Amino acid sequence: MHIQDGILSAQACAAYYGVTAAMVVPGIMEIKRRVEQNPYYKPFLAMVGVAVFVISAMHLPVPVTGSCSHPCGTALAAIIVGPFATVVISTIVLFFQAIFLGHGGITTIGANTVSMGIAGTFAGFFAWKLFRKFRFPIWAAAAVAGFIGDIVTYLVSALQLALSLHGNLPLLKQWMIFFMGYGPTQVPLAIMEAVFTAVVLKAMIEKRPDLLPGILTKKEKVKEEVGHAN
Amino acid sequence: MRTEIPKTDNPPVKWFDGFTRVVLLAMFICLTFIFISAKYMTYHKMEAVGTDDTVNSMASKVTGSPAHPFIDLPGDAQVGAFSIANLCVGLIVGHLWTTLFGRDAEKQQGPRRKDEDDEDVVHEEVIAK
Secondary structure (H helix, E strand, O other), X not given: OOOOOOOOOHXXXXXXXXXXXXXXXXXXXXXXXXXXXXXXHHHHHHHHHHHHHHHXXXXXXXXXXXXEEOOOOHHHHHHHHXXXXXXHHHXXXXXXXXXXXOOOOOOOHHHHHHHHHHXXXXXHHHHHHHHHHOOOOHHHHXXXXXXXXXXXXXXXXXXXXXXXXXXXXXXXXXXXXXHHHHHHHHHHHHHHHHHHHHHHHHHHHHHOHHHOOOOOOHHHHHHHHHHHHO | OOOOOOOOOOOOOOOOOHHHHHHHHHHHHHHHHHXXXXXXHHHOOOOOOEHHHHHHHHHHHHHOOOOOOOOOOOOOHHHHHHHHHHHHHXXXXXXXXXXXXXXOHHHHHOOOOHHHXXXXXXXXXXXXX
């Protein structure tokens, strides 16, 4: 999903920068609010930022297709530090990946943030909220969020390319052409990201539930406390 | 000449506690998967190119002009720039660590009560006498 410089038009780049800026402002406000509530939030946010940087730069080989790709980690970040804060994290992460790792471009930071930091984050977060509303266990809701966050990131990235470059071809056809460049490799990685999200979230809740306020239901909190007491 | 190491009350370091074992196991499994996948792909003459590169090349063919980075550093210069930036940022974050992440005394102890302030004033008056 790291679109390079020189592919999208200047207008498209400017528009994606605008969308990113509009989402970063509430992100900064969310971070300020949560830092006041919980002094541990700031170092925790920094560590989550590092995790998103590493996860989204980690190219894993997929022998089924003979190519490599990377997970995103934004769905997990959205669950544990909040979706708007994850937009801020993603913007910073994509900036550093662009200037130092050559992943993505400077002019396309906005576009890449829209796909990974906004679309993937909010899709994963809404999936998490929806599944939790229907009383799905934490691991199941987290796994679905990880899978959906990953796939939606790549769907939106392919759509961004198709919107700029479809020319005379139908938009849907060009979109699917680009997505098929990602899809076969990304689906196994999305499954892996689902497992990873579920395992990490479950481990964090077992070890440090105090860092994740609002994640457990009252019934689950009582169960955890009883478990710790025993 | 032997140097005597003073005995301290610090507990001995447990190198292979549960957390370390789990992390090492996870690393071993991931690396094994990567090595086996790499061997499989080499054997089947697969290029293992990244999907980002594949799709960016597809997009470049559509635009008709090769995409190139806005800022491009040749060879290992990129690694050098990354290392220097990391070093400086690490030093700055380390220098400001307590300012950034430390809890100030008031937050840690809770706000002072009014009677605590009054006690201090009385104490100072006694010392003055």
